[in-house]
Amino acid sequence: MQRLTLADPIAATLPGAVVALGNFDGFHLGHQAVVSRAVARGHHERRPVIVATFDPHPVRHFKPDLPPFRLTSLAQRQELFAHAGADAMLVFAFDAALAATTAEDFVADLLARRIGASGVVTGEDFTFGKGRGGNAAVLRELGAAHGIAAEAVAPVALDGEAVSSSRIRDALAAGDPATATHLLTRPFAVEGVVERGDARGRDLGYPTANLRLGDYQRPAYGIYAVTVRLDDGREHPGVASLGIRPTFQPPVELLEAHLFDWDGDLYGRTIEVSLHAYIRAEEKFDDLAILTARMREDEAAARRLLA
Numbered sequence: 001m002q003r004l005t006l007a008d009p010i011a012a013t014l015p016g017a018v019v020a021l022g023n024f025d026g027f028h029l030g031h032q033a034v035v036s037r038a039v040a041r042g043h044h045e046r047r048p049v050i051v052a053t054f055d056p057h058p059v060r061h062f063k064p065d066l067p068p069f070r071l072t073s074l075a076q077r078q079e080l081f082a083h084a085g086a087d088a089m090l091v092f093a094f095d096a097a098l099a100a101t102t103a104e105d106f107v108a109d110l111l112a113r114r115i116g117a118s119g120v121v122t123g124e125d126f127t128f129g130k131g132r133g134g135n136a137a138v139l140r141e142l143g144a145a146h147g148i149a150a151e152a153v154a155p156v157a158l159d160g161e162a163v164s165s166s167r168i169r170d171a172l173a174a175g176d177p178a179t180a181t182h183l184l185t186r187p188f189a190v191e192g193v194v195e196r197g198d199a200r201g202r203d204l205g206y207p208t209a210n211l212r213l214g215d216y217q218r219p220a221y222g223i224y225a226v227t228v229r230l231d232d233g234r235e236h237p238g239v240a241s242l243g244i245r246p247t248f249q250p251p252v253e254l255l256e257a258h259l260f261d262w263d264g265d266l267y268g269r270t271i272e273v274s275l276h277a278y279i280r281a282e283e284k285f286d287d288l289a290i291l292t293a294r295m296r297e298d299e300a301a302a303r304r305l306l307a
Contacts, residue, residue, distance in 0.1 A: 001082035003074075004050070004090045011116030014048040014088060018119040019111065021052045022126055023165075026071035027080045028184050030123060030156040030163045037153050038121040039085040047118055051081040052090040061094050069169060070215040071184075073191050076272075090115070103129030103138055112146035119149040126152070158183060168217075175220030175278040187227070187274035190216050190255055194266040206295055208241075208256035209266045211273065225277040225302035228257050231270050236262050239302035240273060246284035247291055260303065277305045 004010055010017070020038035024031045035051055042049035055074055059066065072080070078089045092098060101110070106129050111117045120143060128134040134142070136152035143150035155162040163183050171179035172188055180188045192211035209228065221243030229235045236259040244251035257273045279301050285291035 001078060001086065002088040003078055004088050005093065006090075006110070006114060010050070010090065011114060014050060015116055016118040017048045017050045017087075017115065018042040018045065018121065019050045019052050019090070019115060019117045020086070021120050021122045021128075023057060024051065024053045024077060024081075025057060026165045026168055026184060027077060027084075028163050028165065028168060029158060032084065032185070033156050034121055034123050034153045035081065035084045035086060037151070038119075041119055041121065042087075043085075045118070048087040049085065050088045050090050050115070050117075051077075051084075051086045052092060052115075053077060054092045054094045056094055058094050058099070061096075061099060067218070068213065068215045069217050071165060071168060071188065071217055076189070076191055100130055103134030104142060105129075106134065107139065107142040107148070108146055111143070111148060117148050119151075122150070122152050124152040124154055172217055172219040172275075175222060175281075177219065177224065177275040177278055181276070187276050188217075188219065189229075189272045189274040191270065191272040192255075193268060193270050196267055206258045206299075207263075208258050209271060209273075211255040211257070211271070213242075213253060213255060219275060220278065220281070222281045223279040223298045223302075224275045225279060225305040226257055227274045227276065227306070228259050229272040229274070230266070236260065237303070237306045239279070239299050240275075241282065242275075243282040246282060258299070260299070277302075279305070 018038050018041045020035045022031065022034060039049050074091065081089050111120060120139060122136055122139065124136055126136055139150045168180045168183050177188060190211055190213060192214065194209045194211065219242060224240050224242060226238050226240045227235050228238050238257050238259040240255060240257040242255045244253050255273055279298055285294065
């Protein structure tokens, strides 16, 4: 799958594309409905399909001091969009210039002239342009003037409430990865490069692959049953500690994953850790023997949950 920016000659290489337009962070059930509709239109009209997303998230541009809230990296989104049937991912760099672009110029210059879109699919609540001057109705009106057929997809409801990224973030923060999985249709996963740590896990009989959380939403700190996908595509069950490791000083925020029945060097490799179940909150232990015994209990719990 191609990853494009506005520096690429999009209109020439993917002429008349159908564009799914939105933030799509998390790519939950509601996002999937939008992209699915764009893919269906593209197949019916025999046109390429582009999923357009924003990086950084527009909220991050306007409120740079917000705590981390990202649900997916660009690499994760690209993989998800490809699995959904899209031909390319277009990344809008959300900066001051894009924030100042009016709804009219967004449609006329970006969608029509530079992308050459024949159609655009969004969610009903999508807004765009300077001061959020554009919405689904404005997009239909402006698009029609430039030969772009625009349509909006209704929100997807689950358990009597619209699926949203905020619901997923709330579930993760509450230590409820099962609800997050329900809304995402897959477990929430953190992707990153394995860093060298202080080897305390190895000394205790539980070597771990350590990841920084970066811009990801912080789930509740604690112990999780996880699966770990390596950069060669293989997947391994495991148990992970997510938090600041209160037993050790100084406190360092890490996601530390122990892979069951596996031994090897993961330093410098990109892995993805998926959170399947919350086992317990993190604790401070004054005795390493007690900590090790608790880790054995956590391993047993994780193996049961993942069996």
